[in-house]
Amino acid sequence: MSRTARTRLRLGLCASAFLLAVGLVPAAPTPAHADDVTDYAITVDPADKGAKIDDTMYGVFFEDINRAADGGLYAELVQNRSFEYSTDDNTAYTPLTSWTVAGAAQVVNDDGRLNARNRNYLSLSAGSAVTNAGYNTGVHVEAGKKYDFSVWARAEAGTALSVALTDTDGSLAAARQAAVKGGWAQYKATFTATRTSSTGRLTVAASDAAALDMVSLFPRDTYKHEPNGLRTDLAEKVAALHPGFVRFPGGCLVNTGSMQDYSEASGYQRKRSYQWKDTVGPVETRATNSNVWGYNQSYGLGYYEYFRLAEDIGAMPLPVVPALVTGCGQNRAVDDDALLKRHIQDTLDLIEFANGPVTSTWGKLRARMGHPKPFHLTHIEVGNEENLPVEFFARFQQFRTAIDAKYPYMTVISNSGPDDAGSTFDTAWRLNRDADVDMVDEHYYNSPQWFLQNNDRYDTYSRSGPEVFLGEYASGGNAFKNGLAEAAYMTGLERNADVVKLASYAPLFANEDYVQWRPDMVWFNNHASWSSADYEVQKLFMTNVGDRVVPSTATGTPSLTGPISGAVGLSTWNTTAAYDDVKVTDADGNTLLSDDFSGDAGQWTHTGTGSWAVQDGQYVQTAEAAENTMVSAGDPNWHDYDLRVKATKKSGREGFLVAFGVKDTGNYYWWNLGGWNNTQSAVEQAVDGGKSTLISKAGSIETGRAYDIDVKVRGRQVTLYLDGQEWGGFTDDKPAEPFRQVVTKDHRTGDLIVKVVNAQASAARTAIDLGGAKVASKARVTTLAAAPDAVNTETATPVAPVTSTFSGVAENFSYTFPANSVTFLRIRQK
Known part of the structure; x- marks a missing residue:
């Protein structure tokens, strides 16, 4: 066989293998091959x-999502230890969430509190007791291991505290006693577990009246035996990756909520953005706060602990600070010059906390906390996923100027918004490029197919900067197919290591009983942890990086040539909407579907959530809180057609969605008009349930206005028209290599x-x-x-x-x- 013939055969087999993988051709027996055929x-x-x-190319991103901190990486075993849970954090919360009372007790917020930022404390009546349920199924202890108990208590007349660890089978350790008398003071004891249990309870009983706060139980065996430390198995899984950096503390919790400062006059203001000064110093003086992900965070795991973790695992610390433009769907620019200056100064103080001498104000605090030596901070990120690029960049420039003036060695990182493409992305990149920014943080969560299709993403990026920090990415699941797609994409990251200088999968952790987000690297409960397929892929790459790319080439898959095919659909997301005059015609003008809803909706199949009905000659979805309410009609084999429809938003947070190329509930395209809290519109492709954005633009949809929508599908080219004007288009012909x-x-x-x-x-x-x-x-x-x-x-x-x-x-x-x-x-x- 000639070399040309062998090459043709290789390409043919490669294409057949790909088509078989995506289900476009029937399976066939593998033919026999000569020994030299590959x-x-x-x-x-x-x-x-x-x-x-660079040694720092791959790292980890930690955000307190999915209970990653309290009840997770932070080793504290007591939930709601300072009685600060609130309906402000979660409508199901009270100050006694996770506690049960035997006798009489009351949570008090008055001038007798432990300190200004620790607002609540428990007033326990004589002969009463409180019991804490911990996280998941309870407090987890292991036979033979030691656990350190502490409590801040006050009893002017004196009381005896009795502290016990039990489960339904009885005692888990010998009870401990403490005599309390006088004002607030900390009392400590140590338990040695006699049995292993994951359903333990911690009980504190008082013989006479007492006030309690900061009830704590820590395993002695924290990671590296650090005080106020980390859960060993979770920290060890991070260390096993040998990450080059740790990005923290977020994520959406950095730039959501109020940017205001703590006020002694009004008391601690909840629902604040994550501000580093709230999280340092003795734990009993740290603030508590509402988490954007729907629960309370204690800040026991704070900036000092993050720096310490990075140092312990040999990684570069990479903190993220708010830029006074909210993100993650809030999309609000804070216009307060004095507040902006305060946040800029806070950022300068943070660098001093990390690197300053012990004679400096914030270096002295670091030393008092146990670390006189600097943490050697070299990179800092300002902002996260802002969807208002112009407003964000104006503020970013002020941060950057101030940091460069005082700490010229710092790499100051900007970002490009929440998506891999679109008008926000393009504007942000133009601003960053024009200002010669050091590095830009990109984020995207897309389908496995997108990652297989876009291995070449960074091949064409400018080699003259800015450099890229891929701070958050994942393919939307934890099955091995997700890990495979991410691995394929990572080969492109390495090939372009002169452009992509840093990269981190996200998120890192998920507690199986408290989940807001599901493509996570490490899963855990109160007694065990396990690594996802994505973790195993990341670990393989992160522990076998090498230090230089060796150029190489490989045969690949030809471009897709078959037409986009599928039925059509209508949907809503957190809105009510009405549709009318749906018409589908083929390329020759022949009608494939026509429905003016003058009768019933018998041509449509409801495959999503929500409530659909024909009302006044329109097809209306009336469940405002429902997401993905898809109804579909037509033949999955349709191709080369026009879809026309009138759509009207009636109420809700977003707009409406028109689908085409609908194969089934997990495979379709849709034009999402007024998505992302009615701030932008995009075409998204769903493959096996995972969505990717193909094209997006800023813009909103008006309530009560009827829009004329026209989608033209020709081969693999799609053109979209809104009210008779071309809105955009795309060609979906890249193979999922x-x-x-x-x-x-x-x-x-x-x-x-x-x-x-x-x-x-x-x-x-x-x-x-x-x-x-x-x-x-x-x-x-x-x-x-x-x-x-x-x-x-x-x-x-x-x-x-x-x-x-x-x-x-x-x-x-x-x-x-x-x-x-x-x-x-x-x-x-x-």
Whole structure:
């Protein structure tokens, strides 16, 4: 067989494998092949130099979402330890949430409090007791381990406190006693657990009247045995990644809520943005706050603990501070010059807290907290996902100017909004580029298909800056197919390591009983933790980075050529809306569907939530709080058609959605008009339930106004018209390439690291040409391979690395990469 014929066969097999993977052709038996026939070819050029990869390229992003802090990474076992829970944080909360009272007790907020920021305390009557239920199923203790109890108490006439650890089977440790007399003071005791239990309860009883606050129980065995420390198993999972940086504390909680300061006159103001000065100093003097994700946060895990974690795991700290423009759907610019100056000064004070000498105001506080040496902060991010790029950038520039003047060595990071494309993204990037900003933080959460399609995203970015920080990304799930898509994308990040200088998957943690967001790296409850498939992918890349890219090429998949096909649909999201005069015609003008709703809605199938009915000759969805209320009509095989419809928003927070290319409930396109709290419109593509944005623009939808919508589908080109004017369009012809690779070199070991992702249902027989490199005959192989839908759980780990040795390495050799796999070959150069 000639070389040309072999190449054609490789490309044909590659295309067939891809089409089989996405279900576009029927499965067929794999044909027999001659020994020299392969599906793919990788060619490496070891004489050429690719991008240098910094040690800090891959890191982790921590945000207090999914109870990641209290009840999670922060090792405190008592929930609501200072009686500060409030309906302001969650309508189900009271100051006694997680507590039960035997006898009489009352939560008090008066001048007798422990301190100004710790507003509430418990007044416990004589002979009464309170019991704390901890997190998840209870307080978790392990036999033979020590647990440190503390409480701030006051009893002018004196009282005896009795403290016990129990579960339904009885005592978990010998009870402890404390004699309390006089004003507020801290009392401590140590328990040694006699049994292991995950359903424990902590009880504090008083013989006479007493006031209690800051009731605490900590495992002695915190990570690195740090005081006020971290839960060991969770911190160890972070450390095992060997991250180059830790981005903290968010995320949406940084720039949501009020930006105002604490006021002694009015008392502590809840629902504030995360402000670092609230989170340092003795824990009993730190503020508590409402979390944007719907619960209370104690700030026991604060800036000092974040810096300490970064240092303990050898990572660069990377804090994020608010820029007085709210994000995450709030979209409000705070116009208060004095407040802006205060936040800028707070940011300068933060750098002093991290790096200043012990003689400085904030360096002295760091030293008092136990760390005289500086934390060596070099990077700081201002703002997070602002959807008002002009307003944000005006404020960012003032932060940047002040930081550069006092700390010229700092890298000051900006951002490009909440999406991977669109008008906000384009405006933000133009502003950042024109101002020669050091680095821009991009965020996007898209479908696995998007990540398979966009491996080349950074190939065309300018090499003259700004550099990119990919601060948050994920493919919307924790199955192995998600990890495969992310792994394929990461090969493109490494190939472009001269542009993408930092990258972190998000979010990091999720408590299985308190979930707001589901594509998380590490899951846990009160007694166990487990790594997702995404974690295993991140760990494989983060522990095998190398320090320079070795240029390489591989055969790939041809562009998609079949037309976009599918039925049509109507939907709403947090709105009520009315639709009328739906008409679908083919490219020749023949009518495929026509419905003016003068009769019933018999042509439509309701596949989503909500409540649909024909009213006054319109099809109306009336459940304002419902999300994705899709109804669909037509043939999934329709293609090359026009969809016309009239749509009217009647009430609610957003606009309306018109769908096309509808295959089923998880696979469709829709034009989302007035989405994101009625701030922008976009075309989104759903693949297996995961959505990606294809095109977006700023804009809102008026209530009560009828809009004329026209969607023209021709082949894989879509053009959209709003009220007769062309709104935009796109061509969806990029293949979801299942075979991706990158090669790096580790100068410390001399290894070439060949990293290959095969995200398809068939093995990939691959010819590898190392370009004349002299190499050892054996390679150390690490493989992740599992079913696409495999998910790691507390009791099962179907996605786990397997190591082996491959003995057939040469300048030219073949290797078969398993179906649905990520494989790293570490090849020693002679």
